[in-house]
Amino acid sequence: MGLFSFAKSIGKKLGFGDDEEPQVEALKKELDSHGLGTEGVEIEVVGNKAVLKGKVADQATLEKAIIAIGNTQGVESVETAVAVEAEADKAEKEPVLYTVKKGDNLWKIAEAQYGKGKGPKHELIFEANRPMLTHPDKIYPGQVLRIPLLEG
Incomplete structure (x- = not known):
């Protein structure tokens, strides 16, 4: 809960x-x-x-x-x-959520969440938020996004 x-x-x-x-x-x-x-x-x-x-x-x-x-x-x-x-x-995990700030884009969010050089992982964030996100460029300040954990 x-x-x-x-x-x-x-x-x-x-x-x-x-x-x-x-x-x-x-x-x-x-x-x-x-x-x-x-x-x-x-x-x-x-x-x-x-x-x-x-x-x-x-x-x-x-x-x-x-x-x-x-x-x-x-x-x-x-x-x-x-x-x-x-x-x-079975054990509900605490989701990693991120609130979009002015000037953010998915690339910047991926680098902030996963580390420098991980911008290409922005596609994972986009896919994790589909179908609520319909286009990677259509995010807005205040919107909350799901940040998936990286495998491996």
Whole structure:
């Protein structure tokens, strides 16, 4: 179980106002629209916090669900109570998340997260955030991205 913070006023607008509590139906529709395999995830809203409950197949799906919901206007935090079914992922790991700053691009983020000379690893970051990211150049300040661990 974890609690992840997001910028309430930044992200995809789903039709409810800035001062309104996020709507469960709109958040679930947004999550399902990405085709992540989150059919077993339920969403509860408490104030500006979205609580995810249920089951997912693997850790990557859990992390993508967190950022898909968190990068929505009106959502200030995401709390997880989601079980990971994959045997290797039984112990839920703390996701590595990065908040985009002004002037960032995926290359700079890869070098900051993985080390100097690792800019070409930006493709891993892009792929780890698909389908929420549709183009590597379309990131914005305040957006939260999932940073996958490097293998080996």
